Amino acid sequence: MESIIACHECDLLHQRQPLPAGGTARCVRCGAMLYRRKPNSLDRVLALTATGFVLFIVANVYPFLTFRLEAQKQETTLITGIVELYHQGMWIVAGVVFLTSILVPLLELIGMLYVLLPLKFNIRPWKLPIFFRWIRSFKPWGMMEVFMLGILVAFVKLAKMATIIPGIALYAFMALIFVLAASAAALDPHIVWDQLEPHS
Amino acid sequence: MNNASPTALNAGLISCHSCHLLCRGVRPPEDIFAICPRCGARLHPRKPNSIARTWALVIAAFVFYLPANVLPITRVISLGKVQSDTIMSGVIYFVKSGSWPIALVIFIASIFVPLIKLFLLIFLLISVQIKSKWRPKDRTRLYRITEAVGRWSMVDIYVVTILVALVKLGSLATIEAGPGAIFFAGVVVITMFAAMSFDPRLIWDKQEQNDERRKKQ
Numbered sequence: 481m482e483s484i485i486a487c488h489e490c491d492l493l494h495q496r497q498p499l500p501a502g503g504t505a506r507c508v509r510c511g512a513m514l515y516r517r518k519p520n521s522l523d524r525v526l527a528l529t530a531t532g533f534v535l536f537i538v539a540n541v542y543p544f545l546t547f548r549l550e551a552q553k554q555e556t557t558l559i560t561g562i563v564e565l566y567h568q569g570m571w572i573v574a575g576v577v578f579l580t581s582i583l584v585p586l587l588e589l590i591g592m593l594y595v596l597l598p599l600k601f602n603i604r605p606w607k608l609p610i611f612f613r614w615i616r617s618f619k620p621w622g623m624m625e626v627f628m629l630g631i632l633v634a635f636v637k638l639a640k641m642a643t644i645i646p647g648i649a650l651y652a653f654m655a656l657i658f659v660l661a662a663s664a665a666a667l668d669p670h671i672v673w674d675q676l677e678p679h680s
Numbered sequence: 681m682n683n684a685s686p687t688a689l690n691a692g693l694i695s696c697h698s699c700h701l702l703c704r705g706v707r708p709p710e711d712i713f714a715i716c717p718r719c720g721a722r723l724h725p726r727k728p729n730s731i732a733r734t735w736a737l738v739i740a741a742f743v744f745y746l747p748a749n750v751l752p753i754t755r756v757i758s759l760g761k762v763q764s765d766t767i768m769s770g771v772i773y774f775v776k777s778g779s780w781p782i783a784l785v786i787f788i789a790s791i792f793v794p795l796i797k798l799f800l801l802i803f804l805l806i807s808v809q810i811k812s813k814w815r816p817k818d819r820t821r822l823y824r825i826t827e828a829v830g831r832w833s834m835v836d837i838y839v840v841t842i843l844v845a846l847v848k849l850g851s852l853a854t855i856e857a858g859p860g861a862i863f864f865a866g867v868v869v870i871t872m873f874a875a876m877s878f879d880p881r882l883i884w885d886k887q888e889q890n891d892e893r894r895k896k897q
Contacts, residue, residue: 485695486687488695489881490687490883491689491695492687493686509685509884510817510880511820545846554845556845564845568844572862572865573862573865576834576869577837609720617698620872620876626834626838629789630836630837632782633782633786634846638847641847673718
C-alpha cells in the first residue's frame, strides 16, 4: 500500500492513515475525497455486479414499454428507440444513446467481473490493470440513471395521449440503477489498485 | 521552494491521473512518454494543454448550443399534420398542460445546466489565466459541481429516443427526431469533454506562484 497520496484535485501530498470502517479521508486543502474504507468492499461490489449483470440481460431482452392507443399496440424493448433513430438517419444520436445507455454499462459490468472475480481467487489474468483503467475512464459515459429520468418524462408526456404499459424490462432497469449506484458507493478504486501493485 | 505547499509537483513526483500512484524520477515535459508502472496510463503532472483544450471545447459547445435550441428536436406527424417542437416549446407544453415539475426538470437539465456549465468553465478558465487568488477552495467546488451535473443534460435525448420508439402508429401518429437532437447531443458530449479536460490543480498552482512571487519581492 502506498503511504503517500496526492490529492487528485489540488495535488497536495497526504500521508495515508488507517481509517475506521466506513470512514472517508478528505483533502485538508480543497476537500476532495481521497480514499475511503469500506468493509468487504470488493465482495460487495462483486455481488452487486453479478446481480447487475443478470438485471442488465433481463432489461435488454424483455419488453420495456408498450404503447396502446385504441386497437393499436406498439411494443418496444430498450434498443427499439435506438434502431428507430438510426432508420430516421439520426445515426449520431443513435450512436450516443447506444453508447451511453447500453454499451458502456455492459462493458462496465463485464469489466468489473473480469477484474474482481480473479482478485477474489488471487489469480492475475491478462492485462488486468489496463482493463481496470479503461473501465474507470468509461464510467462517466454510462448514463442509465439519466435514461430513467427520461422514461419518467416520456411517461408524463404520453400519458394523456395513450395507455403505456410498463414491461418486465422496465422493472429490471429500475432495479439495475439501484444496484449500480450501490456498487459505485461500495467501491473505492484505490482498494483494487493496491491489490494490483506491480511488485507484489 | 521551501515556502511552497507540499504538492506532488513541488516534491518532484507525479500523481498518476487514472490510478493516483505517486511516481518518482520522471521529469516532464522532456520525458513525455513516461508511463505509470501500475496502470500503464501516460504520466503527466498536469492534464496536457488543459487551458487551450478546455477553451476550444467550450467555444465548440457554444457553436452547437444555438442550433440545439433553435432547431426542432422532435416532429410529430399526426393525420397529415406536422408539428415541430424545440426544447423550449417542449417546456412550454409541459407548463401549459399543468405538469410543471416535469417542465422544471426539462428546463433545468436541457437549457439551464449546459449554459451554466459553460459559463462556470469560462469563469474558471479566466480565473486561472489571470492567476486569481479568489477562494480557491470554492472554485474547486464549482469545478466538482460542473463535472457532476453535466450528464443530466442527456435526459432530453433519451426522451426523444423513447418517444420515437413508442409513437409509431403510421399515419395516425408518428414521432421523428429533428436535427436539433444532433446538435443537442453534441452540446452534452462536448461540454462533458470540456469539463474533463480542465485541470482543477491549476487553480492551486497559480495560487502558489503568486505566493512565491510576493515573497521574492
